[in-house]
Amino acid sequence: MVLLPPELLPGVPHFFFTLFGVPFTVAYPNLLVWIVLAVVFVGGVFLRLPRFIEGGD
Amino acid sequence: MNLTRSAQRHLRLDFTLEDALPTRMPVYVNSVVYLFGATALMALAWIVISGVVLTLGGPSWYHTNAVGRFANSVHFWSVQLFFSVLVLHFITKFFLGAWRDGRWLTWVVGGLLLGIGVFTGLTGFLLQTNWDAQWVATQAKDAMNAAGIGAFFNTMNAGQVLTLHVAALPLAIVALLGLHVFLIRRDSPVRPYDDRPKHAKVGSAKARAVAAEAGAGEDDLAGSGRRTRENLRGIPLKPYDLLREGLIVFGLAAAAVLALAIFVGAPDYPTLNGENVATKQPIAYLKTTVGILLGNDNSALGGYGPPYQGDNSAAQHLGPIAPATWFGVTRPIDPAQDLVLAPLARVAEINPAYAKPLAEFKAATPAQQQKWLTAYDKALDTATVSGDTVQLPAGDYGPVEAMMNGMLSLGRAGLLEGALAAAGDGFAPYSFDYTKQLSYFAVAPPYFDTATHLVQQGNPQWGIVHETGNYPGAWWLDAYQVWYEIPAVAEADNADLLVVTIMLGFFALLLLLPVIPGLNRLPHGLKVYRVIWRDWYRNH
Numbered sequence A: 001m002v003l004l005p006p007e008l009l010p011g012v013p014h015f016f017f018t019l020f021g022v023p024f025t026v027a028y029p030n031l032l033v034w035i036v037l038a039v040v041f042v043g044g045v046f047l048r049l050p051r052f053i054e055g056g057d
Numbered sequence B: 001m002n003l004t005r006s007a008q009r010h011l012r013l014d015f016t017l018e019d020a021l022p023t024r025m026p027v028y029v030n031s032v033v034y035l036f037g038a039t040a041l042m043a044l045a046w047i048v049i050s051g052v053v054l055t056l057g058g059p060s061w062y063h064t065n066a067v068g069r070f071a072n073s074v075h076f077w078s079v080q081l082f083f084s085v086l087v088l089h090f091i092t093k094f095f096l097g098a099w100r101d102g103r104w105l106t107w108v109v110g111g112l113l114l115g116i117g118v119f120t121g122l123t124g125f126l127l128q129t130n131w132d133a134q135w136v137a138t139q140a141k142d143a144m145n146a147a148g149i150g151a152f153f154n155t156m157n158a159g160q161v162l163t164l165h166v167a168a169l170p171l172a173i174v175a176l177l178g179l180h181v182f183l184i185r186r187d188s189p190v191r192p193y194d195d196r197p198k199h200a201k202v203g204s205a206k207a208r209a210v211a212a213e214a215g216a217g218e219d220d221l222a223g224s225g226r227r228t229r230e231n232l233r234g235i236p237l238k239p240y241d242l243l244r245e246g247l248i249v250f251g252l253a254a255a256a257v258l259a260l261a262i263f264v265g266a267p268d269y270p271t272l273n274g275e276n277v278a279t280k281q282p283i284a285y286l287k288t289t290v291g292i293l294l295g296n297d298n299s300a301l302g303g304y305g306p307p308y309q310g311d312n313s314a315a316q317h318l319g320p321i322a323p324a325t326w327f328g329v330t331r332p333i334d335p336a337q338d339l340v341l342a343p344l345a346r347v348a349e350i351n352p353a354y355a356k357p358l359a360e361f362k363a364a365t366p367a368q369q370q371k372w373l374t375a376y377d378k379a380l381d382t383a384t385v386s387g388d389t390v391q392l393p394a395g396d397y398g399p400v401e402a403m404m405n406g407m408l409s410l411g412r413a414g415l416l417e418g419a420l421a422a423a424g425d426g427f428a429p430y431s432f433d434y435t436k437q438l439s440y441f442a443v444a445p446p447y448f449d450t451a452t453h454l455v456q457q458g459n460p461q462w463g464i465v466h467e468t469g470n471y472p473g474a475w476w477l478d479a480y481q482v483w484y485e486i487p488a489v490a491e492a493d494n495a496d497l498l499v500v501t502i503m504l505g506f507f508a509l510l511l512l513l514p515v516i517p518g519l520n521r522l523p524h525g526l527k528v529y530r531v532i533w534r535d536w537y538r539n540h
Helices: A024-046 B003-014 B032-055 B066-095 B104-126 B131-146 B158-187 B205-215 B226-231 B242-263 B274-280 B282-294 B335-350 B352-363 B366-380 B400-412 B416-422 B435-440 B445-455 B475-485 B495-515 B519-526 B534-539
Strands: B024-026 B237-239 B384-386 B389-391
Touching (some): A024 B066, B104 B131, B104 B158, B131 B435, B282 B400, B335 B435, B352 B400, B400 B416, B416 B435
Antiparallel strands (some): B384 B389
C-alpha cells in the first residue's frame, strides 16, 4: 500500500490509496495512532524499567 | 456466620498493606510494558479532572468559552491516551498469559472495563454537541436498534446520554476498576512461564537454580498476604516504589495530554441545522421534507420499524431472531405527521395563509397526496434558486408547493427544531430528546454533502470511527468498523445486527479466553513473553 494521497501519484489505481475503503487522507489520523501504538509496544517490550522507579530505602 | 469478621479475616490474610502499597516487586517485573496499566489509570485521572471541569458549564459551553475549550481538548486527548495505553495494556497481558494461576477474574474484570469504557467513549462522542456528535448519533442508533438496545438507549436523547456519561457509567468504571486493582495487588504480577525441563538432571545448573529458589524470598515476603506469598514463593524480589511510579506516569501523562491540548486542540465542526440547510441548500431541504411525506426509505426514520413504528418486517433479523422487535415500539414516531404536518400546523397558527393548503392536503385521498408529492419531488430535480425563492417548472402540485414553502420559511427563520420539539403535545421544557431534530437530515443530501465536504467520501459507515478534520477518532472501534467494509456484510439487509453479533461473539471469546482450551495457551506458543522476561530466562 502507498501512504500518499492519490493526487501525488496519478495513474496508480485508487484501491492502493484506501484502507478498508476509507481514503488514506481520511484514515491518516487513525492509522497514525495504530502505527504509534505498534512502535510504543515494541519499544516497551525491549526497554527495561528505569532503575529510578525502584526508589531508595 | 459473622460477615464482618469474615471480611476482616480475608483482608488480614490476603491483602496486607505491603500488598496494597508494595515496596518490593518480583525481579521479572523489569519491562516498560508494565507501565501501560498505570498509565491507563493516570490517563483516566486526567479524563476525570477535565471531565469535572467540563461539567461546570454543561456539554455545550466549550464551543464559546476558552476555558471550556481547553478543558474539552484535555478531555479529548486524555481519552485518546487512555484507550491507547489500555489497548497496549491488554495486548501485553495477553502475551504474558496474565490470567494464569487463578487470575481469571482479574482478566474478566479488565475485559468488562474495556467494554464499558468503549460504551462510555461512545456517549462522550455523542456529547460533543457538534456535527460529529450528530453524525455518530444518527449512525450508531442503527446498531443499537438492531440489537434491541435501542429500546432503552437512545443515542439522540442528550439527557440520557449525559447522565449515563457523567454518572452511571463512571460509577460502573470506578467500581470495576477498584475490583481490578484490588485483585492485581492481592495476587501480585503473574510468574513467567516455567519453560524449564520438568526433571532437571541432578547437579545441573537448572537443578541448582530450582533448589536455590525453593527457599528463596521467604523473608522478603513476610509482610505480604497469603496469595502473594503463594504466587511469589521462590522468586527473588527487588526494591520498588509504587507511588513513585504512579507520580512519574501521572506527570508523563500530564505532559502529553496538556501539550496536545495546547498545540493541537480538539475537533469541533459546527452542527448542521434547519436554518443553514434551508438557507444554503434550499432544494436539498425541500427534497428532504417532501421525502419524509412520501415515506421514502431514505427519509428520516421512514419505514424504520421498531422502536419507532410497529412494522416488525422492517426490523433486522438473523433467521427468526430479531432483537429489535422484542420490546416493541418504545419511541413512537410517525415521520410525516411528527416531522412535517405537525410543525406545519404551528406555522399555520402564525400565518393563516398556510392553513388552507394544509387542510386541503389532509382532506385529499392518499392516492391524490402521493400524486402531488411525487410531482413536486420530481420537479425539484430541475428546480432553480433565484434569490430567496425556489423556481419550479409548471406542474400540478396541489397544495404541496405552498406547504413546502411554509416549511422552507420555518427553516430559514431558524424555527424548524423548535417546531419539531413543539409538535404533538406542545413544547415541553426540560426535554432533552432530540430524536426528531437529529433524524430530520440524518440520511438526506445535506448530511451527505457535509460528510463529503469533510472527508471527500460519501460512505456513511466510516463516520463513527473517524473524526472531522485531521484528528484521530474512535480508532478503538476499527475492529467493529472493519466488518462494514466487507461488501457481503455492508450490503446485507441485516448488516448492523450481523456486525453487532460478530463483535459480541469476539467480546465473549475475549472474556472467556482464560478457560478456552488451546486459546488460553496461545501466548505460550507465541513466545513474546520470552522477550519481555528475557532477563529472567537468562538465569532460569
